[in-house]
Every structure is written in C-alpha cells, then in structure tokens.
Amino acid sequence: MRQRLLRGANLYSPHPCLAATIAFDDDGAVPPADAAAALGRQLGAPLPPAAGADIGQLVAQVALMLQRSCGHALDFAHSEPLAPGAAQRRVVIQYALEHVAQRALATALDMVGAAMRGDDYDAPAALAALHALSLALALPPRIAELAGRARALGIPVLRASEHADLVQFGWGSRQWRFVDAPLADTRLLTNTIVRDRLLTRALMVEANIDVPAGTTVGRLEDALRVGRRYDWQVVVKRRHVGGDERQWRCAGEAELTAAFALAHAGGGDVVLESFEDGPLAVVAVDAGGARHASAPVRRLCEGAAAKLGLAEARVGVVDTRLGPLVTALGGAADAGVLDAAERERLLLAEPDQGRIPLIAVTGTNGKTTTTLMIAHAVRLAGLRTGTTTTQGIFIDERIVGQGDCTGYWSHRAVLGSPEVDFAVLETARGGLLKRGLAFDACAVGVMLNVSDDHLGLDGVETVDDLARVKSTVVAVARTAVLNADDRHCVAALARLAPGAAAILFSMDAANPALRGHLARGGASVWLEDEAIMLADGAAARPVIGAAAIPATVGGLARYNVANSLAATAALHAAGFDPAHIGAALSTFVSDAATNPLRSNIFAVRDFHIVLDYAHNPAAYAALGAMARGMAARVPGARAMGVVTSPGDRRDADLRRIGETCAAAFDTLFVYESLSRGRPRGEAAAVIADGVRAAGGPGHLDTFGGAAEAVQAAYRLCGHGDVLVFACGTAVSTLIEAVRAIDPDGAAALERQAAGEGSGQGGV
CATH class of the missing domain: 3.30.1490.20 (ATP-grasp fold, A domain)
Structure with missing residues (x-):
C-alpha cells in the first residue's frame, strides 16, 4: 500500500487528506454489500449505500467512520480506479490527525478483508487502540479550545508536529505561538521554547535549519x-x-x-x-554569548535566532570539521512579554486574521521567473519577502534552503518565519500531488499556462488532468490571475471560490475572453502596441513598454512579456500601483547569477549562447522563436538547438518535442540526459525520430551526453548565430563543456555567469 499525506488543499478536497493506493482481492466469500452491512453493525452505524458497491469506497468509508469514532468531525471519503479497468484503487480520506488516519486506514483494510472472507475480527480491540492513539496525540483542551476559536475567525492554525503541543496561529510576522502553559511570554513564545529542546528542534526543522x-x-x-x-x-x-x-x-x-x-x-x-551528522548544524539557542567570524555559521545562526524571535542570541553549532562553535548575533526583536490572557485576547483580535499577503504562482512554464518578478517588486516596497522557487527558499535575498523548493515544506518554512511580511511562492505540480498546499487560502493565485509536461506520472494522463491539478492554487485564492490565451486557465474560472475575483491577462488586446471580462467590469491586463495595459473598472492605463523590461530581451522573449503581464496582474491584485509595478519590472534582473537556467544569454566570440531549462514542447517553441528573432539581426545567422528531455516522458511526448524543435531551429543536436528507466540513448533517439518525421532541419546529430552535443554545436557556431542549450542542469555544465575546447571562451562565460555583463531572459 502506497500512501501520501496531502496536508492541505489538494486535488480531491480543500481539507487535509490521506491518499493511498490499495490492491484488494475481489474474490472474497462474502459479497461487498453483505460485508458492508456486517461492518456497519460492528461500527454501530450503517455505511452509505455506495460502500456496498465498490471495494475502494468500502475501505474509505470504514476508515472515515473509524476516525469519527475518535470524535473527529470528518465527512470526505473518495475512491477511484488507479486507471480504467485496473484492480488497484486510489482511496482518499479526510483526516484531523495524520497518525490516526494512517492507523484507521490500516485497520479498515484488516476489517474489510476479514468481512469479505467471512472471518471473525476483534473490532472492539482495534477501536480501543485507535482511540488511545487519538487521545495521546490530541491537543490539550485549553489549546484545542483556542485553536477552534481561531479557526472560526479564519486564523490559520499550524501544529509544529503531532508529538508536540506547540501551535502556530497566523503566518509570518503576524504569527502567535502557544503551548499548554499559562505563562507570560512573547508572541513567539521565545522564553518557553528556548528552555525546551524538543520545541527548539521542531522549529529549527520547520525553518529548514540543519540540526543533528x-x-x-x-x-x-x-x-x-x-x-x-x-x-x-x-x-x-x-x-x-x-x-x-x-x-x-x-x-x-x-x-x-x-x-x-x-x-x-x-x-x-x-x-x-x-x-x-554534519557538516554544520545548530545544537542549542539561548541569549547572549561570544562571537564567531565564519560567514556560513553566522548565516545559520541568524536564521535560528530570527525563528525564535531573539534580539540577541547565543547559538551552539557543531561542525564535524572544526568542532563546537558558539556565536552571538542579532535576531528579530519581539514586542515584549505579555501574560497568557492578554496574548489570547490579542491573537483573537489579530488584523487580517493573522495572515500576511500570499501570492502563489503555478503553471507549466514561467513559474520561477514570474515568482522572482513579483518578489522583486515586493522587496522594492520595503516589505520583508519570503520566496520559494526551484532554486531555493529566500528570506529577502538571503538563501535559507537550496534545491527545488516549490512544495509543502518549503512553503511552510516561509509561512512559519517571523521575518516574513509578504510571501511569494512558486507552486509546482509535484508538490501539489505529493503533499497538497501548505495554505488554506491565498490573497492571489496565478495560473500562467498549462501544456503537456510530466504526463503519464502520478495519475496525470492528460493536459486536462494537469490543468485540474494546477487549478487547485486558484481555487483557494481571493483573486485569481488567469491567462486568457490558454483555454485551461479560462476554464479554471469555474473552480473559483464563491466571492473570489479574477484578473485576466492576454498578449492579444482583442482576446474575446479578456474583452468579455472587461465588459463585465472585471480587471484585466493586456499587451497593446507593445505596451502593458491595465484596466480595473476604469480607463485603461499604461504600465510599461514591453521592450523596457530587460527580461524580455527587447521584446523578443515573448514568454517573458507574458510573464510580465501575469506579474503586473498579481501585483495589482495585491494593492501595488502601476508606477511601482512599472519601476519594478524595469529593474528586474534575470541572469545566470539571479535566475539560473532561465534563458541566460551569454555573448562569446561573435555569437550568443542561450542556456535554459526548457524540456517540453511549449518551452522549446518559445525559445526557438526568441533565438530566431535574435539571429535575424545578422544576415545569414542561424538559430541552433542543443535539446533533450528526460526519459520518463512517453514516446508520444518525446516525438512531439522533436517535431516542435524541427520547426523551431535551423540546426539540431539532440542529446541523452536523464534516461529514467529507458535504455541509454533511447530517449534521444525517439526525439530524433520526431525531428525526422516533421521534416526537420538538414543538420541533425544525436549524442550520448550534453558535453559532446554542446561541443559539436559550439564548433559550428559562426557570426551572429544563436545557440540554445536546453534542459541543462547547471551553468557549470555549459562552462566545463566549452572549457575543454576553448578555454578563453569558457573564461568569458564564467565572468558573465558571475554577473559581469550576462544577459537576461527566462522561460
């Protein structure tokens, strides 16, 4: 049985759910309807009629009733075949406590199995064990009562873990923390937490700070x-x-x-x-102490101090290379100590329900760049900004976590940081499917586009399936920003919450969906005569010319014009005025140093190289259009592509990439990247088959790896050519490949990658 804890709003429900894949033998001695009746008698209440018709629904309903017997008010249970005609079922059940839900599902499987076989089952003992677990994990009555009152007011309630009674009410700089102790303390419970190693560890883990x-x-x-x-x-x-x-x-x-x-x-x-463990981890935090000069240690300690709300902290650090270290430094100052009653009163009177503004960005292409555009504008307004992208977690411009940080835990790290006044969160398909959302609602949800990518994975078989996953973000938004040029985004209007607003954006001033939305008094952003226009129930106002935005490469990077439209709409929805939005877009830098692998443009010798993470047909088409536009400035110059895609894509998807690249580039070099279960070289061969089937360019080569493909293309580059190297994993991959054949060219690339004159872009 495979399980996933969907800890927030998800594909199936706005509530936390346990999703599991189960396989059941349908050849039991007892028909499902009779088994359902027997189970109802064991549980003391009849099961819904649907439970007797489907084995998955029977398991789901029993698991739900078992949790209800623990006093949990739950009502959502769902079952569906894993695929058409498949014996396996996907079971999804709402939960209040994760460990209780997991035990309830395991118990339900045992109970249903016994009932289907006609065997005896000790239901009272199983129920007693489940009730004991629920009681052991429940919040103490005083905190549970406070949590109920806070939820009724719309205040987010986040528990540090089910094994700790520490509860966070609200987000970011507006949060309050409580435990079951009537003590005077700060709003962040600083004095209590620093005296409790369990609570300190829980908060360090939540903040993405390494602890042993x-x-x-x-x-x-x-x-x-x-x-x-x-x-x-x-x-x-x-x-x-x-x-x-x-x-x-x-x-x-x-x-x-x-x-x-x-x-x-x-x-x-x-x-x-x-x-x-190592090499560097926090082992203790308190007030005062001596200083240490190591920059990595100081960054680690600053994060630990700020998480606890300490104005001055002594942080114990262990480094397996250097031994124990101690440093003292400033953290986030707190508002002072309050008695328990006053803390509760102020919590329940918290402005904006304890929520900081939150903009969530999803879509197939453009998420990272749009997220960074929005975050740049927010920082320019002087707000402390928490940002998550595929590159990491950032508090303002300080990185606090590295890697793909577009899912639940990364988002929770931002929302749990007392340093954050405004959150801008890139939200990817994988995180939505694996853990659900880390927030119950957002001020603005942005859905950029939906195209075929990652299909055939995690039960997402079609673009419509993918659109349904991504629309989870806008379904919980107070204002949804939707691409009027994408039918899947327009269709997401039907999923908006009652009373939610929508802002449409379009590259076409005459787009019918956008014009209709405007006619109904809706806000819209569009491109007209190469200028970004904004209207919100009043006369249209210009924001900025597309060519004045550096990331658009003089307007040639049309995808970044579209990203700029989306960012404009999101910022307007969050209350920023057009002048501020225009100024932010005109100063947004997207290069290899600030936004790696997003159309980073390098000038080398007498040609250009564009490095990008593109790996699906829509991204390749967009990159090819930009490369052709750049090459058109020099007579006879070519748009050359070094392309690939991971092997876990379906054959049809890989061929479509080949077909797209055949039309997008004048010369193609296809290479094998991540085979992911295929024989080495097969993915590249399938892409090349798609190129040939589409009557692709005259020059087509395939390679076993990126370095050989880049080197072959580099050797053929001439005056004015534009070489696109796509689906790269790091800027260093390009630099090292070039270094082997042109050390001076690699040195030029290295200087630009460090921010010395590198170009801008970003799909």
Whole structure:
C-alpha cells in the first residue's frame, strides 16, 4: 500500500487528506454489500449505500467512520480506479490527525478483508487502540479550545508536529505561538521554547535549519532502540534547559544506559542526538554569548535566532570539521512579554486574521521567473519577502534552503518565519500531488499556462488532468490571475471560490475572453502596441513598454512579456500601483547569477549562447522563436538547438518535442540526459525520430551526453548565430563543456555567469 499525506488543499478536497493506493482481492466469500452491512453493525452505524458497491469506497468509508469514532468531525471519503479497468484503487480520506488516519486506514483494510472472507475480527480491540492513539496525540483542551476559536475567525492554525503541543496561529510576522502553559511570554513564545529542546528542534526543522538527527524519548528501551539506529554514536541531554546542563556523549550501550539514567533522574523526557551528522548544524539557542567570524555559521545562526524571535542570541553549532562553535548575533526583536490572557485576547483580535499577503504562482512554464518578478517588486516596497522557487527558499535575498523548493515544506518554512511580511511562492505540480498546499487560502493565485509536461506520472494522463491539478492554487485564492490565451486557465474560472475575483491577462488586446471580462467590469491586463495595459473598472492605463523590461530581451522573449503581464496582474491584485509595478519590472534582473537556467544569454566570440531549462514542447517553441528573432539581426545567422528531455516522458511526448524543435531551429543536436528507466540513448533517439518525421532541419546529430552535443554545436557556431542549450542542469555544465575546447571562451562565460555583463531572459 502506497500512501501520501496531502496536508492541505489538494486535488480531491480543500481539507487535509490521506491518499493511498490499495490492491484488494475481489474474490472474497462474502459479497461487498453483505460485508458492508456486517461492518456497519460492528461500527454501530450503517455505511452509505455506495460502500456496498465498490471495494475502494468500502475501505474509505470504514476508515472515515473509524476516525469519527475518535470524535473527529470528518465527512470526505473518495475512491477511484488507479486507471480504467485496473484492480488497484486510489482511496482518499479526510483526516484531523495524520497518525490516526494512517492507523484507521490500516485497520479498515484488516476489517474489510476479514468481512469479505467471512472471518471473525476483534473490532472492539482495534477501536480501543485507535482511540488511545487519538487521545495521546490530541491537543490539550485549553489549546484545542483556542485553536477552534481561531479557526472560526479564519486564523490559520499550524501544529509544529503531532508529538508536540506547540501551535502556530497566523503566518509570518503576524504569527502567535502557544503551548499548554499559562505563562507570560512573547508572541513567539521565545522564553518557553528556548528552555525546551524538543520545541527548539521542531522549529529549527520547520525553518529548514540543519540540526543533528535526534528524537525525544521517555523510556530506556526507546533510548536503546534509538542508540542502535545511530550506531551508538549519540549525545544525551535533558529535554528542558535549566539547572543541571550536563550532556553525555556515548559510544556504546552501557554508556547510553548510564547517561539515560542521569538525564532522566527526577523525571522528564530525554533528548538523543546523533553526533555523526554534519557538516554544520545548530545544537542549542539561548541569549547572549561570544562571537564567531565564519560567514556560513553566522548565516545559520541568524536564521535560528530570527525563528525564535531573539534580539540577541547565543547559538551552539557543531561542525564535524572544526568542532563546537558558539556565536552571538542579532535576531528579530519581539514586542515584549505579555501574560497568557492578554496574548489570547490579542491573537483573537489579530488584523487580517493573522495572515500576511500570499501570492502563489503555478503553471507549466514561467513559474520561477514570474515568482522572482513579483518578489522583486515586493522587496522594492520595503516589505520583508519570503520566496520559494526551484532554486531555493529566500528570506529577502538571503538563501535559507537550496534545491527545488516549490512544495509543502518549503512553503511552510516561509509561512512559519517571523521575518516574513509578504510571501511569494512558486507552486509546482509535484508538490501539489505529493503533499497538497501548505495554505488554506491565498490573497492571489496565478495560473500562467498549462501544456503537456510530466504526463503519464502520478495519475496525470492528460493536459486536462494537469490543468485540474494546477487549478487547485486558484481555487483557494481571493483573486485569481488567469491567462486568457490558454483555454485551461479560462476554464479554471469555474473552480473559483464563491466571492473570489479574477484578473485576466492576454498578449492579444482583442482576446474575446479578456474583452468579455472587461465588459463585465472585471480587471484585466493586456499587451497593446507593445505596451502593458491595465484596466480595473476604469480607463485603461499604461504600465510599461514591453521592450523596457530587460527580461524580455527587447521584446523578443515573448514568454517573458507574458510573464510580465501575469506579474503586473498579481501585483495589482495585491494593492501595488502601476508606477511601482512599472519601476519594478524595469529593474528586474534575470541572469545566470539571479535566475539560473532561465534563458541566460551569454555573448562569446561573435555569437550568443542561450542556456535554459526548457524540456517540453511549449518551452522549446518559445525559445526557438526568441533565438530566431535574435539571429535575424545578422544576415545569414542561424538559430541552433542543443535539446533533450528526460526519459520518463512517453514516446508520444518525446516525438512531439522533436517535431516542435524541427520547426523551431535551423540546426539540431539532440542529446541523452536523464534516461529514467529507458535504455541509454533511447530517449534521444525517439526525439530524433520526431525531428525526422516533421521534416526537420538538414543538420541533425544525436549524442550520448550534453558535453559532446554542446561541443559539436559550439564548433559550428559562426557570426551572429544563436545557440540554445536546453534542459541543462547547471551553468557549470555549459562552462566545463566549452572549457575543454576553448578555454578563453569558457573564461568569458564564467565572468558573465558571475554577473559581469550576462544577459537576461527566462522561460
């Protein structure tokens, strides 16, 4: 059984859900309808009629009823075949507590299996175990009551984990934190948290700050189990800071047993941490201390201090290369200490329901660049901005996490940061399918476009399926920004929440959907005579000329003109005026240093190289159009493409990429990148078949890797040519490939990649 915890609004429901793939033997001795009736008697209430007709629905309804028996008010259960005619079912059930939902589903599978076979099943014992688990994980009554009142007011409620009673109410700089203790403290609960190693660890993990692997235990047998997992290389500490601050470093079972007895003396949980992790991790945070000069350490400590709301912090850091370090530095100042009653009163009176403005951006192409455009404009307004992209997590311009950060946990890291006044979150298909949204609502949801990409994965078989996934973002938005040139985006109007507004954008001033929206008094943004225009129930106003936006490459990068339209609409919806939006777009820099792999343009010798992450037909068509426009400036110059796509795409998708590239480029070099289950070279061969079938350019070569393809294309480049290197994984891939055949050219690329005169762009 494969499971996914969809922790927020998702493809199936606006509520958190557990999605699982189950396989069931339909050849049981008891018909499903009779099994459903028997299960209803065991559970003390009849199951819905649908449960007797479908084995997946039967499992889903039993799992839902088991959770209801724990006092959880839930009503959504869904089942569908994994594919047409497939025996496997996808079961989706709403939940209140993750661990309870997982146990309920496992119990439901056992109960249904026994009922279908006609076997006896000890339902009372199973129910008792489930109820005990639910009770153990439930919030204390005082915090649960406060959480209910906050939710009724629309205030977001986020629990640090189901094993900790720390609850965050609200987002970013407007958040409050509470635990089950009637103590005077700051709105961030700073004084309480820094004295509790479990709560400190939970917040460091949420903030994407490295901490050693570890856990909290209350029994020796659990401590020994953890010790074995860490190969007996552990540090033992008391959970609560204060009094005896001794720590014990253990290297064996006997040492751990003795250390646990000392740490556990007088009661209280014990923290165990591995000391083999590294290279750099936070192990403690409190106030005051000495300074350390290492820049990476200081960045780590600044994040830790700010997360806890400390104006001055002493942060303990372990570096396996250098040993223990301690630094002191400024964090985010807090508003002061308040008694518990006053903290509750102020929370429940929190302006804007404790929410910071949140703009979420989704679509097939253009997400990263549009996200960065919007975030740049927000920062120019002086607001502390939290941003997630495929490159990382950023608080203002400080990177706090690296990699593809477009899903649930990255978004939660931003929304949980006290340093953030405004969130701009790139939201990708994968994150939506794997974890759902990290937010219940957003001020602005942007849906840029939908085209064939990643089809045949995770149950997404068609572009319509993909559009349904991506429209999850705009379905929870107060204002949806939609591309009027894309029928899937226009269709998403039907998914908007009651009372939500919409802003349409279009590259065509005469677009029928846009004109109709304008006629009905709706706000719209469009391109007219190469200028971005904005109307919102009044006369249209110009914002900026497309060619004045550096990322559009003088207007040739039409996809970045479209991205600029979307950014304009989103910023307008968030309350920014046209003058500010125009100024922001005119100063937005998108190059290899600030927006790598998004149409980074390099001048080398007497030609240009465009580096881009393009890997689907729409992106290749857009890149080819820009390259041809650039090459047209020099008589006889060519648009040359070094292209690929990962092997997990379907044959038809790879051929379509080949067909698109055949029309987009004058010369093609197809290479194998990520085979992903295919024989090495097969994906490139299928793309090349598509090129030939479309009667592609006269020059077509295939290669086993990127370096050989880039080098072959580079050698053929002449005066004015534009070479597009697509689906690259890093700027260094291009530089190192060129270095092997032209060291001086590689040096020029290196200087530009560092921000010394590099060009702009970005699909």
